[in-house]
Amino acid sequence: MPVQCVRCQSEGRVSSNFVRDGFFYRTSDSTKVQRFRCALCRARFSRATSHSCFRQKKRQKNELLRRLLCSGVSLRRSAIILRLTRVTVSRKLFFLSRMAKIQLHARHSRLPLAQVVEFDDLETFEHSIAKPLSVTLAVESGSRRILAIAVSSMPLRPSRAHLYPRRPDQRSLGRKSLLKELMSLTSPKNLVIKSDSNPHYTNDIGQHFPYAIHKRFLGKRGALTGQGELKKLRFDPLFSLNHTCAMLRANINRLFRKTWCTTKRKDRLLAHLLIYANYHNQNLTQPL
Numbered sequence: 001m002p003v004q005c006v007r008c009q010s011e012g013r014v015s016s017n018f019v020r021d022g023f024f025y026r027t028s029d030s031t032k033v034q035r036f037r038c039a040l041c042r043a044r045f046s047r048a049t050s051h052s053c054f055r056q057k058k059r060q061k062n063e064l065l066r067r068l069l070c071s072g073v074s075l076r077r078s079a080i081i082l083r084l085t086r087v088t089v090s091r092k093l094f095f096l097s098r099m100a101k102i103q104l105h106a107r108h109s110r111l112p113l114a115q116v117v118e119f120d121d122l123e124t125f126e127h128s129i130a131k132p133l134s135v136t137l138a139v140e141s142g143s144r145r146i147l148a149i150a151v152s153s154m155p156l157r158p159s160r161a162h163l164y165p166r167r168p169d170q171r172s173l174g175r176k177s178l179l180k181e182l183m184s185l186t187s188p189k190n191l192v193i194k195s196d197s198n199p200h201y202t203n204d205i206g207q208h209f210p211y212a213i214h215k216r217f218l219g220k221r222g223a224l225t226g227q228g229e230l231k232k233l234r235f236d237p238l239f240s241l242n243h244t245c246a247m248l249r250a251n252i253n254r255l256f257r258k259t260w261c262t263t264k265r266k267d268r269l270l271a272h273l274l275i276y277a278n279y280h281n282q283n284l285t286q287p288l
């Protein structure tokens, strides 16, 4: 197996550029790890130095934590179940989201480009109801594969706006970055984009996808009290998207309706969503 020096980046087999230099035993996953010395720059390193889990002491808990976070368990409860501190779980949230982003891209590149995309916003908040957030989501129709996610802050509804300080509306920025990301994941020919009748979507979709067919549908009432996503319709034209939003609400603790557990920071909501999106595409859906 070829080795790469962490300092001078030279690559090669052990006999040519590198000398074996003992090993160490990693207790967290009971592994013997080989150390090397570079013959060119004399740097000493091991197979663990360039690993994505470098310096993690609880790497064996990563996969279980990932599954718990995608199955409606909160960060604090995960810490209790896995016997970790809250700080470790919080750090692992960012680590898992970085890994999820890489895996999401790798999976998208293996699958064919999406032909029909459904697109909408989901509302939640950070810290308090006075600070609403918008989660913009693009889903492949039929397979329910999550293609892109963006989180942006939004102002309060007019009926409450006078009670709290003004809040910037970043939904347009979030939507544009999502559409930009979507350009590399969708078919350039015969693309169909479905959305509700939000008037802001038309311009943005027209700018980024001038040759796509944009189908707009009227928003409908939720099927159950307090459940806005699954619609009370015999045929829902945005079923893949609404079903995925309902799954986000069912599987991400901070998005549950009527919950104690709320988002405190926007970047952590995005990190949690990315981890879920990767799990959803890998384990909960089938490619078309």
Ligand SMILES: [Zn+2]
Pocket (backbone or CB within 6 Å): 005, 006, 007, 008, 009, 010, 038, 039, 040, 041, 042, 043
């Ligand atoms: Zn070197």
